[in-house]
Every structure is written in structure tokens, then in C-alpha cells.
Amino acid sequence: MKLYERFADKEFHTSIATSFGIDFDAYENIVLPRLRGAGCRNNLVLADGRMLTHALCGASALPHHAGRLYTITGIGAPGVFHPKLFLQAGRRRGRLIVSSANLTTPGLGGNLELAGMVMSDEPGSGEQQLVAAGWQYLSRFLNGDQQATAAQIDWMLTRAPWLAKATPATGPVGLADGTLAALLTTGQTSGIGQRFTDLVSEPVERLIVISPYWDPNLAALSYLTERLSPGEVSVLLDPECTVFPKWALGKVQVMRLYDRGDFRKGRFIHAKAIIAQTATADHVLVGSANCTLPALGDADFAGSNEEACLYRRLPPGSMADALGLDAILTSERQLDPATLPDLDLAEELPMGELAALNPGRFECRVDTLTWHPADAFDPAVCTITLLDQHGKPMPCRLMPLTSSGETQRFEIGETQERPAFARVQHENGRVSAPSIVTLIDRLRAVVRETSSRQADNALRQLDDETETSLMLLDVLGVLEQIEHGEPSGKKPISIPKSRKDEEGGAAAYKTLSYEQFIAGRRLRTENQLPHNSLAGSDISIVRSFLNRVIGLDADERDEEEDQSPMPARAFDLGDETGDGQAALDAGEEFDTEKTQREEEERERAEYRRTAATKKATKEQIVAAVAAFSKRIRERRKSGALDNHDVIRLRALLMIVCTAAIPVAPAKDSKAKGSRLQVLPPEGDPNSWPTVIGRTLFEIFGGKNPGIRHLYLIGEHDQVPDDILECWATCYWCLQACLTAPVLLCERKRLTRYVKPLAELAYLLTLPTKAELLSPDVTGLMSAMSEAYGKRLGIEGETIASAHRAMVEALFSKSAHHEATAV
Template identity: 85%
Template sequence: MKLYDRFADKEFHTSIAASFGIDFDAYENIVLPRLRGAGCRNNLVLADGRMLTHALCGASALPHHAGRLYTINGIGAPGVFHPKLFLQAGRRRGRLIVSSANLTTPGLGGNLELASMVMSDEPGSGEQQLVAAGWKYLSRFLDGYQQATAAQVDWMLTRAPWLAKATPATGPVGLADGTLAALLTSGEASGIGRRFVELVGGPVERLIIISPYWDRNLAALSYLAERLSPGDIAVLIDPECTVFPKWALGKFQGVRLYNRGDFRKGRFIHAKAIIAQTATADHVLVGSANCTLPALGDADFAGANEEACLYRHLPPGSIADALGLGAILTSERQLDPATLPDLDLDEELPLGELATLNPGSFECRVDTLTWHPTNAFNPAECTITLLDQHGKPMPCRLTPLASRGDTQRFEIGETQERPAFARVQHDDGLVSAPSIVTLIDRLRAVVRETSSRQADNALRQLDDETEASLMLLDVLGILERIEQGDPADKEPISIPKARKDKEDGAPAYRTLNYEQFIAGRRPRMENQLPHNSLAGSNVSIVRSFLNRVIGLGAGDQDGEEQNAPLPAGAFDLGDETGDGQAALNAGEEFDTERTRRAEEEHDRAERRRAAAKKATKEQIVAAVAAFSKRIRDRRESGALDSHDVIRLRALLMIVCTAALPVAVAKDSKVKGSRLQVLPPEGDPNSWPTVIGRALFELFGGKTPGIRNLYLAEQHDQIPDDILECWATCYWCLQACLTAPVSPRERDRLTRYVKPLAELAYVLTLPTKAELLGTDVTNLMSAMSEAYGKRLGIEGDMVTNAHRRMVDALFPTSPRVTV
């Protein structure tokens, strides 16, 4: 197979790639764009820790998207971390590719490599058990202490529940084609070589070995020959090979070397295969293991490396035919060992030195940097320098925060730039290699599934809208049902649930009620980086729409998406005709049915938009009543979350859109827009009254709903989407209190709305500085521009009223408790 072509296959949302070495250019320009182009956006890479350091020290160009579009973790092993596994998971199927190829340019397109693929479709099938075994093996290396990796794993398992439920294969299993297969990995009591020998069983007529690297004394080959007692041993080799110890052949009987000749000429043979041919079957082992003791082990040694291989039990002679070995393993191709070059091993990599240059892993959430140091660097005696994407030092300030155990935390200040790497310098002068800084919040924003058809249809309704209408609530309802995995939707998308505490003590993602959250969070700073609790969700698109309506840019839109590499043909949908004129001449039929369906969908969307714009006062009042009931119900179950907050903001903006100005109410000749149906006074459903009802369940009464609003502990500051809702609440409350209504109505609003406003202020943001901060005031100004003018409310009046209320509630700045 062309391995890189398989990365463009669809129906998968997650990939986990394991490799010994890493070439960032190869992964980011060959693998990543194909994965993302196929809708696989949750991508993890595991590489040998020392080889990762080697790459970051200059063996590879620095990555552009590591820690932003994918995560990469350096793995340690007694020998080396050497598996070449590629696991993909989707809603209903999984795939495991076991190969010899590293994530390097030669591995992906230059070397002669060997790969075997298993596709899982049927529950309980042998294929599914093999994929589950691959996941069981890889999960050993996915450190739970790294928040980004833990979140990616949770995200995957939520959207591929079959993977957690599937039974991993522990031995050979039957496949759909009638053959047997087993995944043999390191980490077991016996080595891969011994388990392969036990699976072969019967007399071996011929043992075929393909391996680029060998023991200096051919110890692994000696073990296989002793246990299998083959009648013939065939070794495929390049005559220019300088890593084969020809002198060690003297202790073997029946070993024949074969010249590869023109077989894939010009390509380095990096494939690894052991084929034991018997009278009844071909027993095949392919994967990452070279024919060495560290890789295969022997009777008493399980090996030192981490390796992964796939065993196949195939019909006799089938594998030689499939690989084209029949024309090579002939007497004419046999080599005289004496003609081979003398052993000349390449200079070994300084793996021990590379290990001492690894400073550990770094993660960043908005402006909080977390460092998990290695034993080589004592945090108390080290200085951290943050680097940009070019590896250049970033001018910024790092302020230590409360830390947990060996984990160090810092606040990044005096910069709006996001770090790409971190370097550590020890007081004794030792300078580390650069380490990738994983941007947790940015990664979360880009890791999402390709939208379902239902979600796309819902969001399409927002494309041409310029006003907040009742249609928004329908869109939110559809998106919530999809994200909660509503079985009515054919392609559900679930929200990852909070991580529960594990027995092994791994950190968990807890949720805190809003009061606990506020007590433990850091205050927001001026001009801080964007932080969105809805990131990675389609609901976040609704938030962007609400900001667009009031003229605010989507401050947290990630430029990473725009700068991500695209595969060739990324915009080729497969439905273009290569030669349009020839198709017409040949009478080819174009897809009129698809065109008809598109036109019908467009007409339906237009009718929906028209219906939304004709919303009546009663419909808006009913929507507010339904929202109040929702808050009561969810308050009792303690289930309020960010989705309730964005729904409140949408509802308030819908009411503002539907509000009639006082001038219209006083003069019937003055016309409002067809959306404006709520009068300012003289009606039990005036817009100030409706706003009060919408806010009461969350902020009013003896048990305000906000006390049962829960946010994830991972957010150590108030997310932007939450703050935007609070600022919208402040504006709406002050609009009620400053609207140019009659004196009698003014008294009524002051009596009922002002206490609610005061509660809303003291229950949302804890300090005067935050209530008067630019994040709040900028949004309130945008609301004044969008709605104040049409309601006859001066923006300065709202701003001044807001400040007076804050000054009254926070005279000396400490928080007022209720």
C-alpha cells in the first residue's frame, strides 16, 4: 500500500501514531493535512523521547503545528521506543496499521517498508479485538498527568465508545477473510520472538528473514534457527549492505543470502519480516522489530525495546507471492557472504546525552504555563525562556503560581504572543533542548468532529442572518441534542464528560459550582488572551454569531486553522468531471437529483428564515417561560453549564431585537421594524418585564440558579463566553433602568429590577476592577451601538449607570456577599 494515501481515508475522528523517530516536516506536510482533510482532527503522536529531543535539537526543522493542531509525547523505554503503529478511531469503526515505517520522509515515501492493515467494522469481530489490543498497548504511554493528552483521550473515547467496550485480543483471532492474526507487542512476560515461535508450532521448511539491522553475533537469528529448525534459512539483503556481520555466519547451517537485485532498486530496505513456511501455512511476523535480541528477545529475555508486530497465519506460499519474493529467492540470486563489505556500523546516536537535554513537558492554558520537569533539571535552580515559532526568545514575564508536587505553574504576562517552545537553563550553565509548549485551549478549539448533516443544516440558517431571532433557540436546541448524543440524530456528537477520579491517582477534570470556581480562579487581566469554554463545539459558532450581530470580532478565532497545511486536492470533492465538453458529447448525465435536493433545501431554509422574522410577542414570551422552566429543572438537578449561559445571552439579545422604542409606543405614526413586537410599558409583557423574567431564575429568589452553574476546574479564569453573557446581562438590566419610560413605570422598574441587577452584579464577578474592565465595558458599548440607539437609550447613560451601581456595591473593592 501507499501508506500516506491511507491517511486520507474518511470515517475517523482520531489518530494515534507511534514512531521511533520524527521528522516534523514529514508529519506536518504529508500526514497531518491528509488526516485533517478527511475530518480526522484529534491527532496524537508518540515518539521515542530521546529521538524527539534529537529532532528538536536540529535533526528536523522545528514544527509549526505541534501543540496547536496535534500533541506529541516523548516516550522512554529500557532500550528504545520503537513501535510503528497507526491507530484510528471513528464513531463506528477503527483501524490499525502495523508497519516498519517511521514518521520521517524516508519512512513515508523513500524506504522500502512493509505494512499490514486491520479494519474493524463488526462488534466483537477479530478485527475489532486487534484494534482494541492496539489501543490497550498505546494507552500505556498516554500520560494522564498531561491535561491536553488526557482531554484528547477522553474526547476520543466519548466519540468511540465501542473502543472502551471491545475485548482486546490476547492471542490469534479469526478474521473475515478466514485467516488468523495476533498483535504481538512488548510489555509481556515473554518476548515477541518467543511468542512467534510458539505460534508457528509445526516443522518449518523455510525461514525467510528481511531486516535492515542485526545483532553483531546474529544472536536473534541464532535463537530462531535453533527453535524452529528450518530446512532452509533465506536472508534478503542488499549487496552493498555494511551492517550485516558476515563473519557470524560460520556457526549456522543452511543460511543463504540473496541479492535483492532490481527489487525496488534505489530504496533502502527498512522493512522487517520473519516468514516461517510450513507445509500447511505461512507464519508471518511484520512490524517494527528488527532481527535483534533487544527487539525480539529469546527464550529467557523478553527484549529491551518497545516494539509492535502483527502475526499472520496465511495459506502456504501466499506471502511470498504477495511480496514478489519468488523471483528473488533463487539460486541465481544467491550471494557469497565473502563478497559483502566488512561490517561498518553507523555512528550511534548519543541517546544518553540527549536524555539529559530533555527539560520535560510544557503545557499552556491561555496565560498559565505548566511545567512537568525531568530529573535532569531542578526547578529551584532553573530559569525558563519561552520561544516563538521560529525558536527565538519571547520577551515576557513569568510569575510563579501555586504548584502541585513536582509540577510547576507560572503566569505569563506582558505579552499577547503564544509560546511555541520553552528552553530551560540550569544555574550550572546546562541549557536544555527546546521543548514543545502544548497550547491546551487552542488545541481544544481545533479538535472537533466534522459536523453532522443536521448540525450543518442548523448552522446554515445563521449564514445570512443579521439579527438575533427566535430561530437562534431552535439552532441551539438542535446543536445541544447533537452534542449530548441524542439518538434521534444519525450522526451524534457528544460533549466530553468530566473525568472521574481514577484509582491510579491520575488527575481528574472536576467541575466546580460557580461560587467555588470564582473562589479558586485567578482574576482576569487587561488584554488577556482569548479563553472560550465552548471551544471545539458547534455551539461556539452561535457565540461568534452573537458577537457578529453586535459588531464584535470573534476574538478567539484561531489563526492556526487558517495556516494549517492543506493536502493536494483538498478541495476536490470527487464530483467534478475531468473533461466537461467530452462528457457533454458523450451524453453523460449530470447529477440533477442532487441539484434538485439542494434547491429544495435552500427553499426550506428561506421559509424558515421568513417564519423566524414573523415571530409574535406570544412566541417570545413563551420562549422566556420555557427558559425559566429549564433553569428551574436544571437547578434542581445541579446541571447548569455553559450551554445555559449561551442560551441566556441569545434569549436576551432576541428580546432586545424585539423591543419597541418608547417613541413608537407614544406615537403610532412612528414605525418600528417587523421584528419589534415588545412594547416598553403599559403591557404585562413589556420588554423590561420580559428581561426581568429571563434573568430572575438565574439571579433572583432565595436559591438563584447561578449557584448551581458548574464549570470545569481546568478553566482557571472566567472564560470569555461566560463573561460576555454577564456583560450582556448588565447592559440589559441598565437598559431597563435607564429607558425613557413614564415616571410611574420608572418607579416600578426601580422597585423590581434594581434589586435583581444588584444580585446579578455581586453573584457574577467578584471585584470592582473586573466589573469595570475593558472586557465588560467593550461589550456593553457594542450592545449600546446595536440596540441602544433603536430603543432611544443613550450609551453614556447605560455606562454611567453601570459605573454608579458598581461603585455603590463595591465601595472599597472587596466582594459583597449575599
């Protein structure tokens, strides 16, 4: 196969790739665009930690998208981290590619490499068991100590639940084509070499070995020959090979060397293959393992590298035929060992020195930098310098925050630029290699599935909408079901369960009650960077729609993302004549008496339809509020509220505001009322102030308000923008109820019931004066006044003044109580 072409295959949302070395240009220009173009946007890379440092020290160009569009993690091993696995997961299927190719330009397009692929479609199939075995192996290195990768894995498992449920293969399994296969990885008590030879239970006629690297004394090859006792050992070599120890040939009996000749001439043979040919089968091992003891091990040594290989039991002679080896392994192509050049091993990389240059791992959420230091750098005597995408120092200030254990946290101040790398300097002057800073919030925003047709159809309804209507709740319902992979009609899960690794390690993330979250939050700062708890979800598009409706800038696109195409009807206002010239040519009359009568009849029919729609819409809004209250009560009892409930609350409040009829519209007003305005201001059990109060009571009222059961993921250390926007919407709606120019008796009733609810809402959401009066809150309230205040006859300054007065009164009352207690 052409490996790079497989990256463009669709139906997968997640990829996990492993490699010894990494070339960022190769991954970002060959692999990543194909993956993302195919809808696979949740991408992780694992590479040998020392080779990652080597790449960041200049062996590769610095990455442009690492930590922003994908994560890369350096892995340690007693020997080297050397597997070449490529696992992909989708909603219904998975794929595992086991190869010899590194994520480098030669590996992806220059060398001669070998790969085996397994596609899983059927539950319980051998293919699915192999994919699950691949995931079981990879999960050893994804232990949740980094927030970004932990979130990526949880995101994957939520959208590929079959992967967690599938039984990993522990030995050979049958495949759909009738052959057998097994995934052989390191980490077991016995090495890959021993397990491979155990699978060959019949006499071996010929053992074919292809490997770019060997032991100096051919120890691994000697072990394989001893265990399998082949009639012949055939080794394919480039006659100019300088890494084959010809002086050790005497250690292996019946060995013959063959000249590759013109076989894929000009391409370095980086493939690794062991083929044990018997009378009934080809027993094949392909993957990352060279024919060396660190890779394959022997009877007394399991190996020191991390490796992964695929075993296949194929029909006799099929593998040699598929690779074209029959035409090469002939007597005419046999090499005289004496003609081979002497052993000339390349200078090895200084792995120890590279390890000492690694400063550890860095993550950043909005303006909070987290450092997981490596052993070589003591945080107490080191300073951090943040670097931009060109590797140049960024002017900024790092202020220490509360930290736990060895993990260090800092607030990044005096800059709006996002860091790409970090470098650490020891007090003795020793400087680390640059380390990638993973931007958790940006990564989360771009890690999402390609919208399904169902989601597209739901979101398309928002394209031409300029006001909130009940349709929005239907859109939210559809998106929630899709996000949780549920059949229609099933309620969404309240909180994702914290995932723990098999060893009982720390949870990948935890959730906090809103009260716990508020107690440990960090106050927001001016010029706050975007912080959206819905990022990466189609539901975030609903949030953008709500902001657009009230005139706020809702563009959250990342500069690294492709610009979304403009919706086909973005500028179609629905008021243009379909074919004006054709209408004139047909002789249509525009000012005749007949036309006037027809117009009047149409108006009467439209009035009847509008009246019926208003009645139905009013009933539907009241029913929607009742359904929301029931939803909150049920989720309060059986689970917990989450950010989906918060965006639903905001949407419902804006729907009620859209449906509100002003108290006394001016007779000379030229403004036309909306057909959606159906809720009267007073004199009705379902007046809009009453409906707003009813909506908010389940969240903030009673002895057990719903907000006490609101949970947020513990990865947030500040109130996210989408949550803050909802609270500000609540404040505006409550003040609109309290300041609406209704009759005195209604004013007294609203003050009696709504004011205590408003005070509770303020204290339970943002319990500091500074937060309640922050520009983020007052700015959104001002936008609500522009969108809804004018049409309701309520001045924006009236609501703003009432809001300030309530905040001042609440905190002066609180201060008085504290003074009295003292």
C-alpha cells in the same frame, strides 16, 4: 500500499501515530495536510523522547505547527521507544496500521517498508478488537499528565464511544476475510518472539526473515530457529550490507542468504518481516521489531524496547507471493557469506547525553505557562527562556504563579506573541535543548470535527441573519445533539465525566463549580489574549454570530488555519431584482393605478401575515423562556449547568431584546420597527422587562440559584471570554429593565423585583469591582446599547451610569459591613 496515501482517507476525526525518530518536515508536509484535508484534525504523535530531543537539537528543521495543530510527546523506554503504529478513530469506525516506517522522509517515501492494515466497521468484530487492542497499548503512554493530550483523548472518546466499549483482542481473532490476526506488543511478561512462535503450532518448512538490523551474535534469530525448527532459514540481504554479522552464521543451522538483486533496487530495506511457512498456512509477523533480542526477546528475556507487531495467519504461500519473494529466494540468488563486507556498525547516538538535554514538557494556556521539569533540571536553580517559531529568544517577562508539586506555573507578561519553544539554563551554565510549547487554547480551537451536513444546515441559517430570533435556539439544540453524538430529542450531557487511566491514575481533567472556579481564578489582564471555553466547537460559531449582531469583532480564525470560503450568499441582501431587463421587456408597469391597487392588496395581506406572525412569535418567545427555565431546573436537580447553558442564556436574552418594543417611539421617527418587535414595555404580563427578569431569575434568583450549579472545566484559570460576554449581557439587560422610561408605577414594580436580582447577579458572577467595571464588560455593554438601546429609547450613557452606580453602591455597602464587623 503507499502509506502516505492512506492518510487522506476520510471518516476519521483522530489519529495517534508512534515513531522512533521524527522528521518534522516530513510529518508536517506529508502526513498532517492529508489528515486535516480529510477532516482528521485531532492528531497526536508519540516519539522516542531522546530522538525527539535529537530532532529539536538540529537533526530536523524546527517544527512550524507542533503544539499548535498537533501534539507531540516524547516517550521513554528501558531500551528505545520503537513502535510504528497509526491508529485512527471516527464516529463509527476505526483503523489500525502496523508498519516498519518511521515518521521521516525515508520512512514515508524512500525506504522499502512493510505495513499491515486492519479496518473496523462492525461492533464486536475481530477487526474492532484489534483496533481496541492498539488503543489499549497506546493508552499506556497517554496517562493524562499533560492537559493538552488529556483533552485530546477525552475529545476522541466522546466522539468515538465505541472505542472505550470495545473488547481488546488478547490473542488471535477471526477477520472478515476468514484469516486470523493478533496484535503483539511489548509490555507483557513474555516477549514478542515467544508469543509469535507459540502461535505456530505445526512443522515449519521454511522461515523467511527480513530485517535491517541484527544482534551481533544473531541471538534472536537463533532463538526463533530453535523454537520453530524450520527446514530452511532464508534471509534476504543487500550484498553491500555492513550490519549483518556473517561471522555468527554458524550459530544458526540451515541458514541461506539471498541477494536482493534488483528487488526494489535503490531503496534501503527497512521492512521487518518474519514468515513461518507451513503446509497449511503462512504465519506472518510484520511491524516495528528488528530481529534482535531487545525487540523480540527470548525464553528468558521479554525485550527492552517498546515494539508493536501484527501477526497474520494467511493461506500457504500467499505472503511470499504478495511480496514477490518467490522470484528472489532461488538457488541462483543465493549469497556466499564470504563475499559479504565485514561488520561495520554505525556510531550509536549518545542516548544518555540526549536524555540529559531534555528540560521537560511545556504547555501554555493563553498567558499561563506550565512547566513539567525533567529530572536533569531542578527548577529552583534554573531559568526559562521562551523562543519564537524561529528558535529566537522572545522579549517577555515570566512571573511565578502558585504551583503544585514539581509542576511550575508562570504568567507570561509584556508580550502578545505566543511562544513556540522553551529553553532552560541551569545556574552552572548548562543549557537544555529547546522543548516544544504546546498552546492548549490554540490547539483546542483547531481540534474539531468537520461539520456534518446536519450541522452545516443548521449553521447556514445564520449566514443571512442580522438579528437574533428563536431560530437561534433551534440551531443551538441541533449543535448540542451533534456535539454529544446523540439522537434527536435527547438532552445533552451536563458535564463530561473525568476519565481515569486503568491504573487508577489522576483524572485527565476535572470540573469545578463556578464558585470554586471564581475562588481560584486569576484576574484578567489588559490586552488579554482570546480565551474561549467553546473553542473547537461549532457552538463557538453561534457565539461569533451573537457578537457580529452587536457589532463586535468575532473573527477567531487562527492564522495557521485555512481561510474559510465566503458563504455563497454572504453579500446577497435579498433586495436585487432577479432580471430587471426581462421585466422591462415584458412591459411591466410600475406607476399605474392597477399596480397601486395590487401593491395595496399585497400590503394588506402582508399586514395580516405580520400580525399573525407577531402573535405567534410573542407566544413562542414566552414559551421559549418557560422551556429555558424548566431546562435549568432539571439540570440543577439531575446534573449541572455548563458553558452550553451560558451561551443559551445569552442567546435568549438577545432574542428578547430584539423582540422588545420601545416605550414611546417618536412620532417623527423615520426608523422602521422590526417585525420581530412583539414584546411590549409595560401593561402586559409578558412585557419585555418581565420576560427578562423571568429568564434571569432561574440563574440568579431564589434560595438555590442555577449559577451555583454551573461547572467549568478546571483547565481554565481565568474567566473565559464567552462566559464574560454572557455576564455583561445580563448586566445590560438588568440595567435596561431598571432604566426603561416606563410609568412610575411600573418603575416601582421593576425596582422592587429586578434590582435585588441585579445585585445578586453582579455578586455571583464577577465579585470584584475591578472586574465588573473592566473594559471587557463595559465594552460589550456599550455594544449592546448601540444595537438595542437606541431602538428602545434608552441612552447608552444612562445604562453605563446605572451600571457604575450599582457597582459602587454594592462595594461601598460591602466595605461598610466589613468595617462594622471589625
